[in-house]
Amino acid sequence: xxxxxxxxxxxxxxxxxxxxxxxxxxxxxxxxxxxxxxxxxxxxxxxxxxxxxxxxxxxxxxxxxxxxxxxxxxxxxxxxxxxxxxxxxxxxxxxxxxxxxxxxxxxxxxxxxxxxxxxxxxxxxxxxxxxxxxxxxxxxxxxxxxxxxxxxxxxxxxxxxxxxxxxxxxxxxxxxxxxxxxxxxxxxxxxxxxxxxxxxxxxxxxxxxxxxxxxxxxxxxxxxxxxxxxxxxxxxxxxxxxxxxxxxxxxxxxxxxxxxxxxxxxxxxxxxxxxxxxxxxxxxxxxxxxxxxxxxxxxxxxxxxxxxxxxxxxxxxxxxxxxxxxxxxxxxxxxxxxxxxxxxxxxxxxxxxxxxxxxxxxxxxxxxxxxxxxxxxxxxxxxxxxxxxxxxxxxxxxxxxxxxxxxxxxxxxxxxxxxxxxxxxxxxxxxxxxxxxxxxxxxxxxxxxxxxxxxxxxxxx
Numbered sequence: 001x002x003x004x005x006x007x008x009x010x011x012x013x014x015x016x017x018x019x020x021x022x023x024x025x026x027x028x029x030x031x032x033x034x035x036x037x038x039x040x041x042x043x044x045x046x047x048x049x050x051x052x053x054x055x056x057x058x059x060x061x062x063x064x065x066x067x068x069x070x071x072x073x074x075x076x077x078x079x080x081x082x083x084x085x086x087x088x089x090x091x092x093x094x095x096x097x098x099x100x101x102x103x104x105x106x107x108x109x110x111x112x113x114x115x116x117x118x119x120x121x122x123x124x125x126x127x128x129x130x131x132x133x134x135x136x137x138x139x140x141x142x143x144x145x146x147x148x149x150x151x152x153x154x155x156x157x158x159x160x161x162x163x164x165x166x167x168x169x170x171x172x173x174x175x176x177x178x179x180x181x182x183x184x185x186x187x188x189x190x191x192x193x194x195x196x197x198x199x200x201x202x203x204x205x206x207x208x209x210x211x212x213x214x215x216x217x218x219x220x221x222x223x224x225x226x227x228x229x230x231x232x233x234x235x236x237x238x239x240x241x242x243x244x245x246x247x248x249x250x251x252x253x254x255x256x257x258x259x260x261x262x263x264x265x266x267x268x269x270x271x272x273x274x275x276x277x278x279x280x281x282x283x284x285x286x287x288x289x290x291x292x293x294x295x296x297x298x299x300x301x302x303x304x305x306x307x308x309x310x311x312x313x314x315x316x317x318x319x320x321x322x323x324x325x326x327x328x329x330x331x332x333x334x335x336x337x338x339x340x341x342x343x344x345x346x347x348x349x350x351x352x353x354x355x356x357x358x359x360x361x362x363x364x365x366x367x368x369x370x371x372x373x374x375x376x377x378x379x380x381x382x383x384x385x386x387x388x389x390x391x392x393x394x395x396x397x398x399x400x401x402x403x404x405x406x407x408x409x410x411x412x413x414x415x416x417x418x419x420x421x422x423x424x425x426x427x428x429x430x431x432x433x434x435x436x437x438x439x440x441x442x443x444x445x446x447x448x449x450x451x452x453x454x455x456x457x458x459x460x461x
Contacts, residue, residue, distance in 0.1 A: 080200035081193065082115035087179040089168035090123045091326070092187035095457040100188040100359040105137070105151065107190045112145035114193045118179070119149045123187075124167040126158040126425075128433035129417060131440045132455050135447050136397050138414040152416040157425030165326045166307040173297070173305045176290055184330065185285035189224065190357045198353035199287045206345060209270045216295030218271075219334065221344035222283040223351075224358045225250050231365060248355070251364040252280050266345060275345040281335035282327050284358070302340035304333070398452050408444025429459055 088108055092101050101123075111119045137151065156164060168184040181200065185191060199220050207215040225248040233239050255261035266275045288296075296304035310328035313319045322332050334340050346354055417437050421430060436451060 079115050080197045080204070081111065083117050084180040084200070085118035085178065086111060086116055086120070086181045086183065086196070087172065087175055088119070088121040088183045088185070089171055090121065090185055090187050091165045091168070092123050092125050093164055094125070094127045097187050097360070098457065100190075103190055103359055104185070104187060106140065107192055109140070109142065109145065109149050111193050111196060112142065112149040114197070117148065120179075121149075121151045122168075122171060123151070123153045124156055124164055125153055126156055126160065126164065126421075127457075128155055128419075128430050128437070129153055129415075130433060130454050130457065131436050131447065131451050132394065132398065133457065134415045134417065134437065134440070135401070135445070135451075136394060138445060139397060141414065146413055150416070152418060154418045155421050155430070157422045159422075159425055162325045165329045169305065169307050169329070172288075172293060176293060180290055181287065182290070182293060183285065183287050186326065186330070188359045189284050190359055191285070192356075194353055195222070195356055196287070198350060200289075202345075202347055202350070202354070203289060203292075205347070206271075209274075210268065216292055216299070216342075218343045218345045219286070219288065219292060220354065221278065221281070221335075221346045222285060222287070223250055223278060223346065223355045224252065224284060225355050226358050226361045226364045228364050229361065249364050250355075251367055252282060253278055254367055255279065266343065268343070271345060274349070275347055276351075277344045277346065281344055282323065282331045284326075284330050285356075286330055286334060296334070296340060296342065299340060299342075302333075302342075304340060308333075394455055398447075398455070401447055401452065406446045408446050410444050412441045412445050414445050 090101070090104065105121065108119065108121050134153075141149065141151070154167070156167060160167075165186075172182045172184070181196070183191065183196070202220045203215075206218050206220065210218065227246050228249045229235070229246055230242050233242050235242060250262075253262040259265075261279065263276045263278055266272055266277060293304065296302050307329075310323060310325050310332070311321045313321045320328075322328065322336060332339065334342050335344050417434070419430070419434050436454075440447065440451065
């Protein structure tokens with residue numbers, strides 16, 4: 001019996017070991033299968049699902065594309081800016097708003113890190129930029145965005161005057177098939193990627209609510225705001241408490257009662273409970289998809305592609321009856337009931353995403369008792385505080401250039417400046433700055449010692 005018991009024990013041990021190993025193999029197989037399936041459903045792992053969702057490549061298709069495959073490529077929960085191509089046109093006549101323009105350009109460059117595949121900004125101007133300013137702007141271009149973002153200054157004749165705001169229309173229709181989204185703006189409105197993304201997402205929402213065919217009857221609108229800083233005090237460390245009640249104000253829409261004088265509900269039943277419009281349609285800008293621009297070109301009574309003068313008063317045609325040329329081109333032609341008659345729509349639940357800062361922050365003073373203030377007559381001497389030794393961006397930039405050897409970029413891929421000035425608008429200043437710019441480009445974007453002496457934006461023509 002003792003021998004039999006020993007034999008049974010010797011058999012039981014290998015069987016137990018075999019069972020243990022087999023269990024390990026089965027368990028490992030199950031775990032590996034789960035891991036593989038998990039990684040396939042979430043390629044980036046599950047530690048940061050928000051980031052992983054943002055990294056998926058999504059191509060935004062204009063509302064005119066009815067392909068089910070393409071519709072599935074851009075679900076409403078995905079990044080509305082992923083893969084889209086954007087063309088921005090800015091009217092900036094001269095340097096009178098250069099501080100605002102700098103902020104405007106920074107905001108548009110931010111689009112290059114949001115997933116957009118192409119962001120091209122075109123400034124229509126009448127004064128050539130000195131190469132020191134161009135070099136300063138080049139230093140603000142994010143290196144990783146050079147394949148996505150571009151900035152071009154297109155010089156037009158000063159004789160265009162108020163009609164400089166017309167130039168974007170020809171550009172948009174000339175490049176219609178090269179971009180998905182088109183933005184026209186004045187040079188003092190800061191538009192963030194959030195607003196651009198909100199426009200794209202809400203445009204798709206409108207299409208879903210009213211249908212493809214009717215979607216071109218609407219366009220997602222913009223509302224400008226300023227901050228009501230106190231007018232009678234200079235803000236410093238001792239008076240900063242004066243900003244406690246400063247808030248955003250929609251100075252263009254101060255009509256009461258707010259409904260229906262300043263804002264009103266949309267009469268279309270599909271949008272009545274979700275969207276509103278502003279009774280004053282002026283935006284200073286507009287956004288439009290390729291699909292909408294094509295539709296408005298064919299729209300009866302609209303012909304959005306054709307530039308024309310703003311309407312004038314019946315007995316005094318020289319006086320505008322519906323706003324100046326810039327108001328006409330940015331807003332009134334599109335939204336005016338006697339013109340394109342496109343309905344401005346702004347979503348109620350996300351109204352704030354479609355509001356933009358008017359950088360001069362001065363027009364709110366037109367409302368209330370401050371509108372009777374004494375205006376400047378242009379003869380004042382302005383103290384910018386430079387005597388106190390403030391280091392300007394340009395001074396620091398040039399000191400860096402002087403002390404650290406510049407490396408040329410070949411080929412040159414910085415800010416471009418294109419001369420489209422006619423014969424009547426040509427000046428010695430234009431000729432000289434264009435020559436200096438071309439030499440700067442030929443050197444690979446390197447400033448010469450002579451260039452660094454010319455920092456003034458305003459010089460005799």
